[in-house]
Amino acid sequence: MTNTAQTDTIQPVVGLEIHVELATETKMFCRCRNHFGDPPNTNVCPVCLGMPGVLPVMNGRAVEFAMKVGLALNCTVPGYTKWDRKNYYYPDLPKNYQISQYDLPLAQNGFLEIPLSSGETKQIRVLRAHLEEDAGKNTHDIPGCTGVDLNRAGVPLLEIVSEPDMNSVEEVMGYAKSMHRLVRWLGVSEANMQMGHMRFEPNINLHITRGGVTYKTPIVEVKNLNSFRALENAVAFEIQRQYDEWQGNPEGFVLAKLGKQNRGYDDGTCKTVFQREKEEAHDYRYLPDPDLVPVTVSDEWRQRVAGEIGELPLARRARFMADYGLNFKDADALTQDAPTGDLLDQSVAAGAEAKRCVNLLLGRGAAVANERGCAIADIGVTVEQLAELAKMMSAGDVNATAADKIFEKLLAEGGQPRAIAEKQGLLTVKDLGQVEQWVDAAIAANPQAVEEIQSGGKKQKKAFGFLTGQVMQASKGAAPPAEVQKLLQQKLG
Amino acid sequence: MSTRIDAELVRHIGKLSRIELTDEEVSAFARQLGDVLEAFGKLQELDTQNVEPMAHAVELANVLADDAPRPSLTTEEALANAPDRVENFFRVPKVIGGGA
Numbered sequence: 001m002t003n004t005a006q007t008d009t010i011q012p013v014v015g016l017e018i019h020v021e022l023a024t025e026t027k028m029f030c031r032c033r034n035h036f037g038d039p040p041n042t043n044v045c046p047v048c049l050g051m052p053g054v055l056p057v058m059n060g061r062a063v064e065f066a067m068k069v070g071l072a073l074n075c076t077v078p079g080y081t082k083w084d085r086k087n088y089y090y091p092d093l094p095k096n097y098q099i100s101q102y103d104l105p106l107a108q109n110g111f112l113e114i115p116l117s118s119g120e121t122k123q124i125r126v127l128r129a130h131l132e133e134d135a136g137k138n139t140h141d142i143p144g145c146t147g148v149d150l151n152r153a154g155v156p157l158l159e160i161v162s163e164p165d166m167n168s169v170e171e172v173m174g175y176a177k178s179m180h181r182l183v184r185w186l187g188v189s190e191a192n193m194q195m196g197h198m199r200f201e202p203n204i205n206l207h208i209t210r211g212g213v214t215y216k217t218p219i220v221e222v223k224n225l226n227s228f229r230a231l232e233n234a235v236a237f238e239i240q241r242q243y244d245e246w247q248g249n250p251e252g253f254v255l256a257k258l259g260k261q262n263r264g265y266d267d268g269t270c271k272t273v274f275q276r277e278k279e280e281a282h283d284y285r286y287l288p289d290p291d292l293v294p295v296t297v298s299d300e301w302r303q304r305v306a307g308e309i310g311e312l313p314l315a316r317r318a319r320f321m322a323d324y325g326l327n328f329k330d331a332d333a334l335t336q337d338a339p340t341g342d343l344l345d346q347s348v349a350a351g352a353e354a355k356r357c358v359n360l361l362l363g364r365g366a367a368v369a370n371e372r373g374c375a376i377a378d379i380g381v382t383v384e385q386l387a388e389l390a391k392m393m394s395a396g397d398v399n400a401t402a403a404d405k406i407f408e409k410l411l412a413e414g415g416q417p418r419a420i421a422e423k424q425g426l427l428t429v430k431d432l433g434q435v436e437q438w439v440d441a442a443i444a445a446n447p448q449a450v451e452e453i454q455s456g457g458k459k460q461k462k463a464f465g466f467l468t469g470q471v472m473q474a475s476k477g478a479a480p481p482a483e484v485q486k487l488l489q490q491k492l493g
Numbered sequence: 494m495s496t497r498i499d500a501e502l503v504r505h506i507g508k509l510s511r512i513e514l515t516d517e518e519v520s521a522f523a524r525q526l527g528d529v530l531e532a533f534g535k536l537q538e539l540d541t542q543n544v545e546p547m548a549h550a551v552e553l554a555n556v557l558a559d560d561a562p563r564p565s566l567t568t569e570e571a572l573a574n575a576p577d578r579v580e581n582f583f584r585v586p587k588v589i590g591g592g593a
C-alpha cells in the first residue's frame with residue numbers, strides 16, 4: 001500500500017488469534033451436553049457451575065481434536081502438556097478462573113498455507129494452539145440487570161495463535177477462511193459463525209517507511225469479532241485509522257511510546273472503537289491447576305491421530321488440477337469440504353469421466369446446493385447415480401440438457417439415471433432415419449429460414465440456429481445436435 | 494519467595510478480585526496473608542537443587558473421560574443456590590462490555 005500524496009510505504013502487520021469451539025458431545029471437564037441453542041441453564045452441573053469440592057475430568061475426544069488440528073497445522077505436539085488456571089472475575093465465569101494452558105500448550109510452532117489471489121500460496125506461522133474452556137453467556141436484554149446462562153461455560157475451546165505474518169486484508173481473510181475450512185474438514189468443529197463457533201481477535205499495526213526511516217504504529221488488538229465481515233471491516237478500518245493518526249503525529253503515534261491497545265468493534269458503523277483500558281486487566285496470575293493431571297502424548301498416540309487426518313484441502317486441490325485437469329476455480333469449489341471431493345473421487349473410481357462429474361456437480365449440483373444452503377455433497381446424489389449419469393453422457397446416450405433434467409429428477413425423487421431417461425424419453429435418438437424425418441419436417445415448415453440460409457446473407461447464421469432449434473424441439477431434446485447440424489448442412493449446403 | 498504483603502498489594506488483589514475492602518480489612522488481610530506466606534517460606538529452606546520440577550503432586554497422567562453425555566442438573570436445582578435469578582438466568586448487576 002503506497003500513499004499517493006507522500007512517498008510513504010505502508011506495510012500492515014497482522015497476527016490473528018482464533019477461538020474455535022470443538023464439536024464434542026460433552027463439555028471439556030464435565031459430561032454436560034455441548035449443545036447450542038438449548039434453554040438457559042439446562043446443560044449445567046456442579047462442575048461447570050463452579051461449585052466447591054468438585055473435580056473436573058478432561059474430555060478425551062477434545063484432547064484428540066486439538067491434537068488433530070495441531071498436527072494438520074504442522075505443529076509439534078509435545079509429549080507433555082498441562083493445565084493452568086487463568087484468574088479473572090466476570091459473571092459468565094463461575095469459578096473465577098478459566099482452565100487453560102499457559103506455558104506448555106498442546107501444539108506449537110506450525111504453519112498454515114494460504115492461497116493468494118496471484119495463484120501462489122503463503123505460509124503463515126502458527127505460534128501455538130492450546131485447549132481451554134469457554135465462558136457462559138451474558139444476556140443484556142433484560143431491563144435493569146444482566147442474566148447469565150452457563151450452558152456454554154466449560155465448552156471446549158481451541159485457541160490458535162498465529163505469528164504476525166499477514167500483511168494485507170486479503171491475507172488475513174485467506175488465513176481465517178483457510179482455518180475455517182480446515183477445522184470443518186477435520187470434523188473437529190461445525191465452525192458455524194452464527195452460533196459463535198469461531199471468533200477472531202486480530203493484532204494490527206503498521207510499519208511505515210518515510211524518508212528512509214521506519215515507524216511502527218501502536219499494536220491494536222480488536223476483541224471478539226464474530227464474523228468474516230466483522231474481521232475484514234475491522235482490519236481494513238484499523239489500517240486506515242492508524243495511518244491517519246500517524247500522519248497527524250509521526251513521532252508520537254508510535255509503538256515505543258504508546259505500546260499495545262485494545263479496541264472493540266461496532267457492528268453498526270463497521271468501525272473499531274476505543275476501549276478504556278481496564279486497570280490491571282492482564283494480571284491473570286496463572287498457576288498450575290491442581291485438580292487436573294497432565295497429558296502425556298506417546299509416539300503411538302500421536303501417529304494414530306496423524307493417521308486419521310488424510311488429505312488436506314490444498315493438497316487435494318492441487319491433485320484435482322493435476323489429475324483431473326481442472327482449473328483453479330473448479331478445483332477450489334470442489335475442495336470447500338471433504339465429502340464433495342470424495343464424491344468426485346469415488347465416481348471417477350467407479351469408471352466415470354472426471355470432467356462430466358465436475359460439470360454435473362458444479363452446474364445443477366451447485367445451483368441446488370445454493371438454493372438449499374448446503375454443501376454440494378449434501379444435495380442427495382449418490383456415487384452410483386453420479387457415475388452412471390456421467391457414463392451415459394460420455395457414451396452419447398444423453399446430451400447435456402437431458403443430463404441436467406435427469407439430475408434434477410433424481411435429486412427430487414431418487415431413482416436410477418437410465419431408468420429416468422427411458423421413462424422421460426430423454427435418451428438421445430441414435431436412429432438417424434428418425435432424425436432425418438425431423439430435419440425434413442423442419443425444412444418444409446420454415447421456407448423463410450431456408451431461403452435466408454441459402455442466400456448466404458448476414459442472417460444465415462441465425463437462421464441455421466433457428467432451424468436446429470426447431471429440430472431439437474420436435475425431438476423434445478432427444479436428437480443428437482451434431483447429427484442434426486450435419487444433416488441440415490448436407491441438405492441446404 | 495520474598496514478596497512482602499503490604500497494604501498496597503492487598504488492595505491490588507482486592508481490585509483484581511472485584512471486592513471492596515475497608516482499611517481494617519486491608520491491614521488484617523495483610524497480616525494474615527503474610528503469615529501464610531511465611532509458613533510456606535519454610536519450604537524454601539529445602540534443597541531442591543537436584544529435584545525435577547513437577548506440575549502435579551500425584552504421579553498420574555491422562556485421566557480422560559469418554560465423550561458421552563450424562564444427566565445435568567435441572568434448571569431449578571442449578572438456580573437453587575443463586576443469590577438472585579431472573580427467569581431461568583442467574584441475575585447479576587448490569588454489566589457492560591466483554592469479558593477477558
Ligand SMILES: [Zn+2]
Pocket residue numbers: 027030031032043044045046047048049154
Ligand atoms: Zn457440567
